[in-house]
Amino acid sequence: MPFYFIVSEKNFCKVVNYYFKIMEFRDFLNLMKKHLVIFWLIFLGVVVIGLVIYNQQNKLYLGSIAINITREGSLNSNKDYQYDQFYRLQADEKFGKNIINWVGDPGLMAISRKEFKKLKKGKWEDIFKIKTTQLSANYVKVDFKSKTSKSAVVFGEALKKSLNNKNQQLNTGQNKNNWFKLIIEDTQVAKNNINIFFVLLVLSCFGILLGVFGVLVKYYFNFSENENRN
Numbered sequence: 121m122p123f124y125f126i127v128s129e130k131n132f133c134k135v136v137n138y139y140f141k142i143m144e145f146r147d148f149l150n151l152m153k154k155h156l157v158i159f160w161l162i163f164l165g166v167v168v169i170g171l172v173i174y175n176q177q178n179k180l181y182l183g184s185i186a187i188n189i190t191r192e193g194s195l196n197s198n199k200d201y202q203y204d205q206f207y208r209l210q211a212d213e214k215f216g217k218n219i220i221n222w223v224g225d226p227g228l229m230a231i232s233r234k235e236f237k238k239l240k241k242g243k244w245e246d247i248f249k250i251k252t253t254q255l256s257a258n259y260v261k262v263d264f265k266s267k268t269s270k271s272a273v274v275f276g277e278a279l280k281k282s283l284n285n286k287n288q289q290l291n292t293g294q295n296k297n298n299w300f301k302l303i304i305e306d307t308q309v310a311k312n313n314i315n316i317f318f319v320l321l322v323l324s325c326f327g328i329l330l331g332v333f334g335v336l337v338k339y340y341f342n343f344s345e346n347e348n349r350n
Contacts, residue, residue: 155339160331162334166327167323167324170323174316181312183264183272183275184263184264184307185262185276186259186304187219187305189212189257189260190258191301192300209258212257212300220254228283231282232278235277242268242274246268246272247264247271249264250264265312266309272309276306287300287302
């Protein structure tokens with residue numbers, strides 16, 4: 121039997137038309153009973169795999185670091201350089217994008233890793249999925265996941281020191297009344313709690329859909345073989 125006959129769109133449409141237009145609901149139930157083993161294998165497989173993933177995710181910690189962009193000195197203008205409010209916000213927004221690039225830079229991450237190890241707490245390998253988002257012109261947030269709360273806090277301290285050092289390097293020789301200053305808040309850490317009942321509901325619905333689809337696929341192949349014989 122040619123493979124293209126089995127997977128062709130025409131044959132699949134025949135099955136769908138037959139299944140939904142000719143079959144009665146009683147026939148559908150009989151089909152499900154006939155392939156009940158396939159349905160339950162798929163259903164239980166989805167639930168078990170989902171619960172394993174849930175168990176791993178539920179052990180994680182969510183960390184966040186808030187970074188506020190401000191200026192050294194006062195807001196008063198001077199004879200050398202002056203900002204009005206509009207240009208100030210524009211400059212803050214561009215500097216916020218610089219922070220996003222810094223956090224994503226492997227070089228700064230390598231420096232943060234050294235700072236992390238100096239603290240001799242936690243494991244750098246516990247940190248993953250680091251994401252930096254600019255929520256406003258002068259507010260940037262770094263979100264990440266950690267396997268332990270201790271590693272999350274230490275990572276926040278290491279990143280804070282690396283960013284401040286990077287910013288101080290740029291400040292060298294600049295007008296301190298107008299240059300940027302970072303106010304980095306303490307790392308906020310929370311357990312990645314996921315409602316188990318919601319997870320079971322989603323997994324059950326998904327398992328039922330895939331189970332029914334698996335039975336349809338089985339029926340589709342049987343239908344195609346019978347068509348080919350005729």
